[in-house]
Amino acid sequence: MDSSRWTRAGIGLAAGAALGIVLYAIGQAWPMAGAVGFIAAHLVYALVTRSQTGEWGPLRLSAGLVAFAVATYVGIIVFGNFGDPNAVDPVTYANTKAANSWALILTVAMVIGVVVTYGLELIQTGRLASLSGQFGTRTYLLMAVGIGVNIILGQTVASALKIPIYLDSIGTILVGVLCGPIAGAITGGLGNILWSYVIPPPFQYQPAAAFAITAVAIGAIAGLLGRAGFLRPRPNRSTGVLLIGGAVTVGLVGGLAWAASLAYTKIFETEISLFPDPAKVDAIFVVLGWLALGLVVFAVVGLFALLLLRRDLTAAYVVVAGVLTGIVAALISAPIAAGVFGGVTASGTDFLVAAFRQAGLDVEAATTGQGLISDPIDKVTTFFTVYLILAALATRFKARFPQGEMVLEEAPS
C-alpha cells in the first residue's frame, strides 16, 4: 500500500478504535463495541478515500457492510437472544432453532449487504463492472479446480487424519484472492453443497452443506483481503521494518485473542482461563492450557524466525489474515455445529468439543471454544499455503486473473 493509503487506513482505524472504546465505556458488550468500531473504521477510511481520490468503491463496500451489520442486528433481535441459556432445550441442550435462525439471518444479511454494495454501483455507474470483472473463463476454471482441491484435502483431513483442523478452504481462499470476493464466496458455498450432495463416496462428506455459509464468508473475506493487497510479496525489507511488523502482528493477534476470550466468558457466563486452578477443573484442562500456551509461544517464535529468515514482510500479513478469517469462521460455524450436529462432525475436532463439555459447558459454548482454537490455526495454515502456491506461479499467469495484480510484487518506484 502506498503511504497515502496507509494514512487513510490509519485515520479510519483511529476513528474506529475511538468509537469502540467509547461504546465499551458506556456499557456496551465487547463484541458489539468491536463490530461497530470496525464498521466505523471502514466507513471513515472510505469517506477519506472518496474525498482524497474520488474513488467510490470503498464507500460502496462500506455501505454494504453497514447494511449487513444492521440486518444481522435486526435479525438477532427479532429471533431473540440465542446465547441465552433459557432458549436452550434443557433436555437435549441443543438449540436447533438458534442454529437454523443463525444461518438464515447470516445468509439474508449477506445477501442484503451484497445487494446494497452492487446495487449502489449499478445505480451510480449503470453497470456492474466490479462484479462481472471478477468472472471470466479463467475464474470459472479456477473455481472448479478450487472446489476439487477443497474437497480432496478436506476429506483427507476429516477422515484420515484426526487433527483439529480442516484444510478445506485452500481452494476457496485461492479463488477469492485471485478473482474477487463474490467469486471466492461462490466457490466456498457451491463447493460445500457439492461436497455434501453431489460428490460420490468416498469423497462425500455429508455435514459439509450445513457449513456452506461459513465457506461463503471465508471466500468473501479472502477476496477483500486479496484486493487490499494482503498477499502481495514484500521481500527484502529492512530488519527494523520486519521486527515492527512482527510486533504489530503479535499485538494484533494477541489483542484479538484476548478480546475473543473476554467475549466468550461474558456471553457464555463461564470462566475459562489459560491457567485454571487444578483443584477445580479436571487435569485435562490444565494440560490443554499449557499446550495452548506452548503453541502460542512456538507460533510467535516461528513468526519472527520466518520474518527474519525470508525477509518477507508478508508473513506477518498472512498471519493476521488467517487469524481474522479464522475467528469469523469460528463464530459463524459454532452455532451450526452445536445446533445441527450436537457438536460432533466426525472430524478430529470432536475430541476438543468433548473436552470442553467435560468441563461443564453446554454444546454451544463447547463448539465456539473449539472453533476459536481450530479455525485460526486452520486458516493461518491455509493462507500460508495459498501464499506459497502463489509464489510458485509465474507472474504472467497471475497477472491475467482479475485480482492478479494485487498479488504481484510492486514495481520499484
Add this chain to the structure above:
Amino acid sequence: MLAAVSTALAIGLGGIWGPALLTAVAVLLPAVVAGLAARLVRTALLLTLPIAVSVLVVNLFFYPAGREILFAIGPVRATAEGLAFALETLARIGAISGAITLFYLTTPAGDLVLDLERRGVSPRIAFVVLAAVQTVPALVDRAVAITAAQRARGLDTEGSLRRRLRGVLPLAGPVLLGSITEVEERTMALEARGFTRPGRRTLLWHPPDSGRQAAARWLLVAAIPLMLAARASGWLGWLG
C-alpha cells in the same frame, strides 16, 4: 428436492420417533420402490458410522447434564441423558444421511445440472459444477500417476507414517500446481470454442419431467412450513 426437504424436516423435528418415522417414509420407502434398499443401507451405514461412533462416545460420556449414571469406565461415566441425546441425534443424522444417500444413488450429477441449466441456471455455473465434480477423480488420478513416477525415481512410499507424510509433500506440490497452471491453456481452448458467448447454449438432452413430478415437488415444499407450524403449536406430540 426430496433430499433437501427431508434434511430440513429432520432438523426441525425433535425427539427420536419423529426422525425415525421420517426415515422410514421418505427414505426407505422410495429406496425399496427403486430397488436400491440394500445398497442404500450399506452406503449410508458406511458413511454415518464414523459420525455415529463419535456422537455416541462424546455424548454418552461427556454429557454435562447427565445425572443418571449407567456405568463407569475408569474416570469417565456414561449417563442416561447422554444416551438419550445421543440416540436422538443419531436418529436425526440417520434421516439426513439416508436422504442424501438416496439422492446420490438415484440422481446422476450430470442429469441434475442439465435440468437446472434447462430451467435457467447460467451455463457457466453449470460448467463449474460439472468441472468441479470431474476434478476430484482427475486430481486423484494425477496424484497416482505422479506417485508412480516418483517411485520410479526412488521415492519411498511405504514405510513409517512419518516417511509417508514426508513423501506426501513432493506429491502435493506438483498435483496442486499442475492443476492450477493448466488453467491458462484450458482457458484458451475453451474461449476458442465459444465458451464466452453470452446467453444460453443448446442442450442436446435433459432429464424428462412430468406433471406428477412437479406436483410432488410442490407438496414437498409445502411440507416444511406445515411442519414448522405443527411443531410450534405443539400438535405433533410424541413425533416432535
Add this chain to the structure above:
Amino acid sequence: MLTFESVSYRYAGAARASLQDVGLVIGSGEVIGLVGASEAGKTTLCLVAAGLAPRTVRGTLIGRILLDGTDIAPLAIHELAGRVGIAFANPATQLSGVAGTVYEEVAFGPMNLGLSRSEVIDRTEAALSALKIIDLAEREPALLSGGQQQLVAMAGLLALRPAHLVLDEPTAQLDPRGTRLVAEALARLAVDGASILVAEQKTDLLASICDRVVALDAGRVALDGPAGEVLGDPRLADLGVAAPASVRLRRLADAAGPGPEALTQLDGALAMEATA
C-alpha cells in the same frame, strides 16, 4: 482468406515484441507450414491468427488481421470461434472437462454457439466422420490415448465449421503412433480443401502436406515460399530448423558424390547422422 498486415505483437509486461512486422496471406484451401526455432514466434503467430492474442492472453497488437477483407479487431473471441479454430500441443488440456463422451465433447462448441439442436447433431456427426473417429463416439475422452484425444480436439474444432484451422505443434506431445494418426488426419483434411496453418518442428510432416512453408526468425518472416523450396533451403539450419529426412538424405548423397566409394562414405555419413 486470412491476411496479416504488418503485424507486431508484444505480450503484456514483455521486454521485446514476439512478432515484428509480419506480413502473411493464407488463402482458402491453402495448407501452410510454419517453422522456426523455439522462441521464434510460432505460437504467438498462431494465437494472433485465432484472435486469442490479444483478447485472452493480453498484449498489444499493432497492425491488422483481416478475415476475407474485414478487420477482426472489433470481434469478440466467441465471435471468432466459428471463423478460426485453433488446436494446441497438449491434447488433455483441450478437453472441456465436462463431457462424458466424445460425442458430447465434439458437440461442445456448437452447443456453446446456440445453434439449433438438429444443426448441432449434424455438425457433430460430420466432424466425427471427417476425422474417422465415429467409433470413438461413446468413449470417455479422458481415457483415450494422446493421439486420439488430439483427433477429438480437432473434431471439436471442425464442428464449428471455421474458415481456417490453425494448429500449434499438434504432434509435439504425442508418441509416434499418435503423430501418425494426426498426420493422416491432416492429410485428409488438406485433400478435402481445408485451409490450414500448422506450426511444427517435424518438417517431415510438413513436407508431405504443405503447399507453402513460412520460416520465422526472432519474430520476423525469414522465408516464405513453396514447400519444396523453403524446406530445401540451406538457410533453414541457421534458423534452428531441421530439414526433412528426404532433404537431408539428398544432401548426404550429393556430398558423397558418384562412384562405389560414395556408398561407403554415404554409409558412414548416415551412421553419423543417426547418432547426431
